[in-house]
Amino acid sequence: MKIFSCTSLLLLIVTLFSSVVVADSKQILVQSTTSTANSGFYKYLLPMFETQTGIKVNVVAVGTGQAIRNARNCDADVLLVHAKAAEDAFVADGFGVERFDLMYNDFVIIGPAGDPANVSKQSDIHNALKNISTVNALFASRGDNSGTHKKEQSLWHAININTEAVKPSWYRSTGSGMGATINTAIGLGAYTLTDRATWISFKNKDDFKIQFQGDPKLFNQYGVTLVNPEKCPSVSQHSAQQFIDWLLSKKTQQSIAAFAVDGEQLFYPNAK
Amino acid sequence: MQESAINLAVQLIISANPDLFEIIGLSLRVSLSSVVLSLVFGLSLGAFLATDHFRGRQLINVLINALMSMPPVVVGLFVYLAISRSGPLGWLGLLYTPTAMIIAQTMLITPLVAALSRQVIEDLYNEYREQFLSLQLTRPQRMKALLWDARYSLLTVALAGLGRALSEVGAVIIVGGNIEHLTRVMTTAIALETSKGDLALALALGLILLSLALLINILLSSLNISARRQAYA
Amino acid sequence: MHNVIDINANKPVVGTTRLPTKAQPSRRSKLELNNISYSVNGKRILQNIKLNLPPQGITAIMGFNGAGKSILLKIMHGILKPTTGTVLWNQQPSDAKHRLTQSMVFQKPVLLRRSAKANIDFVIKQRGTHKPALRNALLVKVGLANKASQPARLLSGGEQQRLALARALACQPDIVFLDEATASLDPASSAIIEQIVSDEAALGTKFIMVTHDAAQAARIADEVVFMDAGQITEYASAEQFFNAPISQAATAYLEGRLHHQ
Numbered sequence: 001m002k003i004f005s006c007t008s009l010l011l012l013i014v015t016l017f018s019s020v021v022v023a024d025s026k027q028i029l030v031q032s033t034t035s036t037a038n039s040g041f042y043k044y045l046l047p048m049f050e051t052q053t054g055i056k057v058n059v060v061a062v063g064t065g066q067a068i069r070n071a072r073n074c075d076a077d078v079l080l081v082h083a084k085a086a087e088d089a090f091v092a093d094g095f096g097v098e099r100f101d102l103m104y105n106d107f108v109i110i111g112p113a114g115d116p117a118n119v120s121k122q123s124d125i126h127n128a129l130k131n132i133s134t135v136n137a138l139f140a141s142r143g144d145n146s147g148t149h150k151k152e153q154s155l156w157h158a159i160n161i162n163t164e165a166v167k168p169s170w171y172r173s174t175g176s177g178m179g180a181t182i183n184t185a186i187g188l189g190a191y192t193l194t195d196r197a198t199w200i201s202f203k204n205k206d207d208f209k210i211q212f213q214g215d216p217k218l219f220n221q222y223g224v225t226l227v228n229p230e231k232c233p234s235v236s237q238h239s240a241q242q243f244i245d246w247l248l249s250k251k252t253q254q255s256i257a258a259f260a261v262d263g264e265q266l267f268y269p270n271a272k
Numbered sequence: 273m274q275e276s277a278i279n280l281a282v283q284l285i286i287s288a289n290p291d292l293f294e295i296i297g298l299s300l301r302v303s304l305s306s307v308v309l310s311l312v313f314g315l316s317l318g319a320f321l322a323t324d325h326f327r328g329r330q331l332i333n334v335l336i337n338a339l340m341s342m343p344p345v346v347v348g349l350f351v352y353l354a355i356s357r358s359g360p361l362g363w364l365g366l367l368y369t370p371t372a373m374i375i376a377q378t379m380l381i382t383p384l385v386a387a388l389s390r391q392v393i394e395d396l397y398n399e400y401r402e403q404f405l406s407l408q409l410t411r412p413q414r415m416k417a418l419l420w421d422a423r424y425s426l427l428t429v430a431l432a433g434l435g436r437a438l439s440e441v442g443a444v445i446i447v448g449g450n451i452e453h454l455t456r457v458m459t460t461a462i463a464l465e466t467s468k469g470d471l472a473l474a475l476a477l478g479l480i481l482l483s484l485a486l487l488i489n490i491l492l493s494s495l496n497i498s499a500r501r502q503a504y505a
Numbered sequence: 506m507h508n509v510i511d512i513n514a515n516k517p518v519v520g521t522t523r524l525p526t527k528a529q530p531s532r533r534s535k536l537e538l539n540n541i542s543y544s545v546n547g548k549r550i551l552q553n554i555k556l557n558l559p560p561q562g563i564t565a566i567m568g569f570n571g572a573g574k575s576i577l578l579k580i581m582h583g584i585l586k587p588t589t590g591t592v593l594w595n596q597q598p599s600d601a602k603h604r605l606t607q608s609m610v611f612q613k614p615v616l617l618r619r620s621a622k623a624n625i626d627f628v629i630k631q632r633g634t635h636k637p638a639l640r641n642a643l644l645v646k647v648g649l650a651n652k653a654s655q656p657a658r659l660l661s662g663g664e665q666q667r668l669a670l671a672r673a674l675a676c677q678p679d680i681v682f683l684d685e686a687t688a689s690l691d692p693a694s695s696a697i698i699e700q701i702v703s704d705e706a707a708l709g710t711k712f713i714m715v716t717h718d719a720a721q722a723a724r725i726a727d728e729v730v731f732m733d734a735g736q737i738t739e740y741a742s743a744e745q746f747f748n749a750p751i752s753q754a755a756t757a758y759l760e761g762r763l764h765h766q
Contacts, residue, residue, distance in 0.1 A: 029368065038468045043452075060368060060449035074357035075367055179467025204469030234357045234365075403615035405584040407631060407676075408604055417627070421618040 027056035028239045031068075031076035033147055034178050036222070037061030039201040039266055044259050049246055055239045063146030063177055071095060074232035077240035079225040082195070083147035087223050095232075096225035100248055103256050103267040104221045107151055109212035110182070110199055111137075111191040119191065125215040126159045133161055136170040138190030142181050143173030147220075152193045155217070182208075195220050197266040222267070224248075247271070277475035284476060292477075296484065299457040302370055302444065303437035306377035310433050313378070314385025315426065319415040321386070322393035333390065339383035344376075344442030351376040351447050368449040373457070376443040381433040388429040393418045396425075431492060438485055458484075534560040534594065534606070534679040534711040536581060541590035543576055543735075550576055551735045554590065560679075563702065563712040565722035565743070568732035569758060574715040575612075575684050577732065581713060582609050582682050605632070609682040612689070614669035616657040621649055621668050624657045628675040643671040648697060663694025670698055674705065681705070683714035687721065699725050719759060723747050731755045 036042060037059055046057045060070065064081040071079045072095050079096060081087060090096045109119055109128060117137040119128035132139050141163065142149035156163050163171045172190060174181045178198045185192040186206045199210065224244055229235040246252055253269035260266065284292050317336075321329060353359050355366045355375070366372045396418055397404075404414050419426070441459035448455035450464060458481045465474035541554035551573045558564055566574045579585040581592060583599045592599040608628075617624050625640045644650045647667035652660060657668055666686055673681050683702070687695040695718075703725050706712050716722050722729060722743065729746040731739035733754040739746065750756045757763065 034467070038464070058368065058449070058451045058454055060451060070356075073359070074362070177467050179469055182469060183466070202469040203473075204471050232357065234362070400615055400617075402579075402584060402609075402611060406582060406607075406609040407628060408601060409631065413631060417617065 026054055026236075026239060027058055028077040028236050028243055029075070030057055030059045030078045030080055030243075031071045032059050032061050032080045033064045033067060033082050033222070034061045035082070035195045035198040036080065036267075038179060039197040039261060041197070041259060041266065045252070045255060048252075048255065049243060053239075053242060053246070055242065057243065063142070063144050063149075065145030065147075065149070071227055074227065074234055076227050077235050077237075078243060079227060080222065081147055082220055082222045083150050084221055084223060086147075086150065087225055091225060094230070095228055097228050099223045099225045100244065101270050101272060102222045102224045102247055103253075103269045103271070104219060105196045105267050106213065107148065107193055107218040107220050108196050108199060108210045109191055109193055110185070110208050111211040112189045113207040113209060115211050117191065120211045122212060125155060125212065125217050128212045129155060129161070130159055132191055133168065133170070136168075138170050138172060138185075138188050140181050140185035140188060140190040140192040141171060141173045142178065143175045144177065146178070148178060148193060148195060151218075151220070155193070158217075197261075200264050200266060201261045221270075274475065277472045277479060280472055281476035281479040285480065292480070294453065295456050295458055295461050296480070298370060298455070299438065299459070299481070300484075302373045302377060302457060303434060305374045306381055306437045307430060307434045309374065309378040310381035310385045311430055314382045314429075314433070315389050315419060316415075317382070317386040318389030319393050319419050320411075321390045322397050323411060323414050323418065333387075336383045336387045336390070340387050342380065342383070344380055344440045344444075345446065347380045348376050348443035348446030351379065351443070355447065367447065368451055368455055370448070370455060372447040373444045373455060376447045377437045377440060380440060380443055381436055384436060385429055385433050388432060389422075389426055392422050392425045392429065396422050427492060427495075431489060434488065435485065438481065535596075536560075536680075536713075537593040537596070538581070539591045539593065541577070541580060541587045541592070543573070543580060543585070544588045549735055551580070551587070554737055556730065556737060556740065558711075558713070560595075561706070561709055561711050562727035563706045563714065563725055564728050564730060565726035566713065566715045566730045566732060567717070567719070567722060567755075567758065569754075569763070572732040573735045574732050578609075578682050578684055578713065578715050582607055584609070605676070606679040607682065608673035608676055608678045608680075609684065610666070610669045610673045610686045612685040614665045616660075616665055616668060618658060619656070620654050621657050621660065622653040624668060625672050625675045628672050632676050639675065639677075643674055646674075646701060647671040661694075663690045663697075666690055667694060667697060667701075670701060674701075674710075678710060680711040680713065683712060683716075685715050685717065687716070687718065695721065719747070731758070 032042075038061065042057075042059050046059075050056060060067070060076075062070070064083045064086065067076075067079060067081050068083075068086055068090055070076060071090065079087070079090065080102070087096070087099045091099050109125070111117070111119065117128075117131040117135045119131055122128040122131060131137075141152060153163070161168075172184070172188065174184045176184070178194055179202065181192055182194060182198070182202055183204060184190070186204065186208055191211065196213075224247055226237070226240050226244055227235050229237045248271040253271055256267050256269040257265065321333060351372065352367070355361045355364060355372055357367065366375070397414075400418065400421075404417070409417065439459065441463050444455070444457060445460045445463060448457070448460065450456050450460040456464075458477060462474045462477045462481070465471075465477065536556070536558040538554050538556040541551055542549065543551040554577065566578065568574050576585060580587050583592065583604045594603045597603065617627060619627070622640055622644060625643055629636050629640060641650070641653075644653050647670060649660075649664060649668055649671065652664065657665065660668060670686065687698050690698070699721060702712050702714070706725075714726070726743045728740070728742050730737055731746065731750070731752065731754070733752070738752040739750065739755050741751070746755065747759070750759055
């Protein structure tokens with residue numbers, strides 16, 4: 001009796017939720033970086049695709065590092081991130097079919113209004129970072145193997161400061177996402193590197209502002225990749241390819257260019 | 273900030289914001305389902321452990337007590353590895369669904385329910401033991417009688433489980449993915465708004481979640497009190 | 506040391522209100538204890554108990570505190586295992602089937618957190634039947650018909666013990682053990698319980714009761730087992746025991762003195 005009622009309860013719950021699982025096979029799963037999601041970019045763009053094609057796009061927004069890891073576990077149909085080298089490796093390892101440039105923006109250094117390291121006066125990013133290290137101004141790092149973290153590491157590397165091995169006291173690794181790291185940086189009064197889209201749409205700016213920008217080395221390229229159906233048979237190849245083609249189409253690229261937050265354009269389309 | 277958060281919370285509720293109600297609905301659906309499942313498993317296990325002194329029982333008790341403090345993220349990771357498309361249960365297609373969130377939360381809460389209910393039932397069993405021996409009740413009969421007689425104490429156990437489920441973010445964000453209109457619940461929405469720097473909205477959502485928990489507790493404890501008045505406890 | 510004494514002190518059966526469907530008393534309740542000893546952590550609580558009890562009548566077990574009366578009662582009932590020795594019912598080892606025909610009332614009634622009638626129904630249902638008539642008759646018998654739906658644990662001490670007795674009778678036992686069942690009750694409740702015990706015994710149910718109430722034992726018991734320091738020192742008809750106890754311990758006990766060996 002008891003076993004019977006338990007079983008029927010289990011069945012009830014399973015049926016209740018299985019509907020969600022099988023309801024719509026015309027849906028694709030995108031593993032994405034956070035900046036595109038947090039800035040409202042998908043909320044702006046995806047409804048256009050969904051009404052056009054009837055394909056529902058589910059976005060999991062995590063750091064680029066984790067997005068690639070999840071996609072390697074076949075938990076994605078499409079990968080949309082911003083770390084070209086890692087994306088190329090993903091394709092080279094057979095997990096992705098082909099990577100396409102989608103759009104770009106740039107990274108910026110944000111910091112407290114007083115700008116203690118005087119980075120706003122520097123001519124290039126290398127000097128800006130050198131200044132931070134010489135005056136021992138606090139710097140908050142993602143430390144989460146994300147696209148932004150990889151970019152930041154390459155910048156420190158270029159000026160021969162090894163933050164991993166030396167662990168300078170002014171260098172704080174948060175091990176969290178972009179938003180959490182900005183919150184931490186503001187709390188600490190520390191500089192940090194962020195993509196422009198996240199910063200523009202960030203609500204808790206306090207007295208922080210962009211202290212350094214405009215160096216071509218701060219270029220931030222977003223790419224899109226179809227997960228390889230040969231490696232991952234679960235990939236909804238047709239719908240996913242349709243989504244990528246749509247993203248790279250001229251019309252969508254124009255829509256991307258038209259997306260703005262507080263009057264500022266966040267992403268610059270550059271699909272070939 | 274706090275004041276604007278309260279204003280925002282009130283505004284969200286008064287304006288019957290559909291997105292808000294969607295995530296509240298999913299939060300309740302996921303958490304209540306997990307609690308019901310955890311009660312099925314946890315109470316059975318708790319009653320089983322309370323009613324016999326087999327070899328290794330103490331070890332299991334210690335283990336379950338330790339599992340109570342398992343970080344949600346670890347549970348989430350464990351479930352993720354199992355139901356990831358490349359995992360052993362990947363063919364079920366459960367990742368990033370409410371079902372996955374229910375599975376993870378059930379695993380998280382079951383040890384809590386089992387450990388707390390074992391203690392409650394064991395205390396009662398100490399009182400009933402000789403009488404049950406005299407009546408020669410079978411193990412299932414003993415378990416059933418104890419579970420029924422401890423029902424009001426066990427309601428508190430269920431509430432503790434619900435509290436953990438409703439407040440938990442680490443497990444559901446990993447296996448649910450915080451996908452809008454699909455797996456976004458109160459806690460993951462709060463985490464998201466915090467990461468967007470919208471602290472006022474995050475706090476407002478937190479206040480709404482707190483009110484929700486308060487409402488459920490008031491509801492259940494009023495039930496509890498009126499039943500206790502009949503002194504079956 | 507009085508070992509095995511067999512007296513047949515059955516009272517004649519008198520007609521009283523019969524419970525519905527009460528079967529004729531089976532003769533399964535002839536008890537034989539062979540060399541029962543019981544120790545806890547090396548401490549001897551019972552030693553070398555030998556006893557034969559007839560299948561009917563009321564047997565009172567008396568003795569000083571710590572004499573081992575309750576332990577012996579539980580061993581007879583089978584809810585404690587003796588360290589050595591055997592308990593035989595009609596020459597058969599005590600087993601689960603035998604014990605289903607027995608029930609026990611404890612000094613502190615153990616009532617389920619349910620209504621009075623649900624407490625009785627619990628036992629009736631456990632024995633695989635559903636007999637509302639039996640339950641109602643029992644409630645009437647113990648004077649709780651008007652409190653059938655009340656929570657058992659809100660009843661007075663006397664009512665609780667009467668309910669416990671009614672529940673013990675619900676499985677229509679051949680034998681009922683009472684462990685100081687009236688020890689903490691007021692005279693009225695004690696009297697009701699005594700009356701029910703006498704009535705049921707007259708119908709053929711065997712009662713074995715541990716009691717400190719000599720007057721009560723004198724009123725209703727047919728025979729007395731007297732225990733001292735883990736041993737049976739006297740087993741006699743109630744009449745003989747109360748008029749002319751043989752052992753010094755029993756004499757001291759009845760005179761209200763402490764007995765030191």
